[in-house]
Amino acid sequence: MVAKTDVRFEAPNPLKVMDPIWDSLREEARVAAEKDPVLAAFLYSTVINHRSLEECVIHRICERLDHPDMQATLLRQVFDGMLEDWPEWSDILRVDIQAVYDRDPACLRFMEAVLYFKGFHALQTHRLAHWLLNHGRRDLALYLQSRSSSVFQTDINPAARIGRGIFLDHATGLVVGETAVIGDNVSILHGVTLGGTGKEGADRHPKIGSGVLIGAGAKILGNIQIGYCSRVAAGSVVLKAVPPKTTVAGVPAKVVGEAGCSEPSRIMDQVIGADI
16 A cells, blocks of 8 residues: 655746836936936835836825825825726826827837826826716816926816826817717827817817827817827818817818828828928
8 A cells, every 4th residue: 555645736926917117217217316326316216116117106196196285195095996897097198198108209118108197197086086086076176187287287087087198198179078088099189189178068079080190289169070090180170070080281271182091090180292
């Protein structure tokens, strides 16, 4: 009879959760801290000392929004409540960061989008304000809209619905009205207005399809559809619906050709042909 052997199995090490954006961002911060010691304390407090990308982003935005009326520590609690109730924000956050990194030639590292780019900060502040509004906390949502407007020079109504993979380039002067809807993977430059017509409380703001590129200073007014993967040239005033996969330009805007690619918001080609 074969004797039993005492076989013991060691518990495997827990698998490391892969988070490439967070891993890259922390390494970028370490390199930057070593290269410029003057920034070391800032980079450790804003990035390296944090346990997750969510914690890092929340800390950075709350520090920027900090005010005697509502200090950063209290805002962090509000952000944490959103994350607990709406865990999907984690995925949306990463897609938004990737959008900035992929589409902005001035963004060389993930760290730059998270620490320095106010369009990204304004977008995440809006996501919190929108969540608050949907949970019956209108006044706090409006406070965040007002504070974001003061700090980031954007005015995005908390009720506006915004998809994922959004790139707000420069962002200064961006206005997004109450009933506006923005699809996924949209790129919007500075000075853009998604405005209403009249003072009625009905659905009165533009609906922006996925993959759209809106150039600097464009004004899109009224409850009109901007078709998916279309392109609005800089300085245009759009008063009528725009078909999908087309380019519009002018005051008032008119169709001047095709969009030039399958997804203008990713390519970021804002050059309109000289023959137009």
